[in-house]
Amino acid sequence: MFNAQQHSPSRSQIRKSIRNARKSLTNLEQEQAAKKININFFQHKKLPKNTRIGLYLSNDGELDTSYLIQSLINKNHQxxxxxxHPFNGATLLFQRYEKNSPMTRNRYDILEPQLNCSHICPLYELDYLLMPLVAFDQDGNRLGMGGGYYDKTLARYYREQMQKPELIGLAHDCQQVEKLPIQAWDVPLQQIITPSKFYQW
Known part of the structure; x- marks a missing residue:
């Protein structure tokens, strides 16, 4: 575990250190982690039929979600x-993804579904939102990549204390730190799943 208190590193220093740690994982370690997160998720979440789940395609050493996505599709979840967002570039939309969905690369060279407004699901209609993160601490605080996309997308969710979607962070075990330096706008996650553990606050 990266000790964030020992040298009181900044958010950018923690971000750099943890990104390097996860990118140094071998292909085999990534594959094993992807399979374990798939098992761990279903051990802790019993989903009703046709559950709507917001997920992400892994990038920059993030936990590989491909096995989890495939399992969810096989179980007939959405x-x-x-x-x-094409007009408000600081926020995210969530679009239906299927095996044959046409994909495109965004400004960060990350694959995303080719925009089709008829396939967009409003945030509050998702049942779960499984979010990437760079680092997390023992209190559930989340450190993202620094673009603020999820923070801005979820601003209304937090402000109005919406009940849906249920937010869950996904991370490698090596992404946990002792204590993150937090900002006023940071809202801790209530659940984080790693390949070996399920955290709930």
Whole structure:
């Protein structure tokens, strides 16, 4: 575990350190983690039929979600992937994803569904939103990539204390730190799943 208190590193220093740690994982370690997160998720979440789940395609060493996405599709659940809003570039839309969905690369070279407004699901209609993160601490605080996309997308969700979707962070075990330096706008997650553990606050 990266000790964030020992040298009181900044958010950017933690972000760099943890990104390097997860990118140094071998292909085999990534594959094993992807399979374990798939098992761990279903051990802790019993989903009713046709559950709507917001997910992401892994990038930059993030936990590989491909096994989880495939399992959810096989169980007839609905997958929605983030798409950068075409007019309000600081927020995300969530669009239905299927095996044959046409894909495109966004400004960060990350694959996302080709925008189709008829396939967009409003945030509050998702049952779960499984979010990427760079680092998390023992209190459930989340550190993202720094673009603020999820923070801005979820601003109304937090402000109005919406009941849906249920938010869950996904991370490698190596992404946990002792304590993150938090900002006023940071809202901790109530659940984080790693390949080996399920955290709930």
């Amino acid at each position: 997958i929605y992937l983030p798409v950068i």
